[in-house]
């Protein structure tokens with residue numbers, strides 16, 4: 001069985017070229033000069049922020065509405081256009097809301113998503129407010145419980161605010177869970193061979209350090225059905241299994257696992273479930289109470305438009321209570337008062353990332369969650385149909401459209417791919433992978449970006 005590569009140091013990963021960084025520099029220059037919306041919006045919002053800060057002086061913690069801009073700087077196109085001409089609608093969204101240069105086709109938001117302008121603005125404003133000490137609160141996070149922000153994110157994720165903590169990324173959340181659980185030698189953790197390095201290494205460390213057994217079950221890369229995946233994993237749970245840890249959507253190929261059914265089956269056997277949801281929030285509706293996992297780790301800087309450096313840690317109340325903090329400050333043991341926020345007592349951090357994350361969530365809501373998921377899936381369908389017409393590659397993504405969302409995977413038959421990587425770089429097309437390649441799509445992706453990618457593949461690989 002093929003072991004999927006983990007993302008970091010992926011052998012075929014394409015490095016940014018000089019051409020690419022020039023385009024980005026140009027975009028930033030335009031942004032800094034205040035062109036196309038953001039400059040004007042920034043001054044106006046800064047005046048608003050100053051007025052708001054004057055009126056909230058001495059009012060204690062700032063509310064999310066005063067810390068994270070929600071509304072797009074340029075109005076979104078009319079929803080009627082989305083229905084009549086989706087391509088025109090989403091192209092206008094890209095031009096109005098993103099800093100991506102026109103020539104850039106970025107087909108890898110699955111590694112790190114793209115911050116839209118309103119998020120960028122929220123981050124900048126947050127930093128500015130911090131520099132001005134515009135409110136009486138210290139401009140940071142790390143000793144704060146951030147109730148309004150947690151409430152807003154919790155409502156989106158279908159959990160209670162007291163069950164949710166912010167972390168720096170999904171890796172950290174997974175590490176907090178694995179390191180914080182009391183397991184004894186001989187206890188077994190079941191996971192899969194398709195985990196990201198961050199979803200499995202936390203368990204490998206625990207196995208090396210404390211004598212637990214880690215079983216990495218081989219999952220089929222191209223299963224026929226969800227039932228096949230469910231059966232493979234549930235049948236691996238044995239009498240010593242204490243934990244089942246798996247990705248809701250896998251990193252190497254974008255495969256969607258039957259998370260709710262897996263959690264239900266594990267719970268029926270008294271097994272704790274850890275859901276690595278790095279690719280879930282922003283790619284499909286997440287309702288943590290309905291999913292029924294004990295723990296969830298999220299990565300909003302992938303699909304939720306957040307700036308890099310944001311993560312989510314969820315635990316059911318009794319699951320959180322049994323978890324030891326791995327990083328501790330005052331309040332680490334205040335289970336009833338702080339609840340999940342005791343895992344946020346981690347020392348001084350940059351608050352603008354959290355403000356940006358909330359702005360990203362609001363941006364998603366402004367676009368309409370369902371509309372975003374539908375667009376992502378439509379782009380994936382377009383790419384799959386293009387891939388199926390090419391005989392120099394195999395489609396790894398399974399036939400059943402319920403088994404993928406916004407990420408698909410293909411495998412080139414030829415392994416001499418250097419000319420392809422060079423051509424993609426020259427054409428300003430960003431992808432992740434090697435002979436097996438993952439393509440991911442978000443609202444900034446144009447159908448023409450996908451067509452351009454396959455056009456380059458045709459030129460290089462069609463004999």
Ligand SMILES: Cc1ncc(COP(=O)(O)O)c(C=O)c1O
Nearest residue numbers: 169170171196198247251278299
């Ligand atoms: C399934 C999965 N888990 C965890 C991670 C790590 O996420 P982060 O970089 O936010 O820590 C990734 C990153 O790609 C991932 O794909």
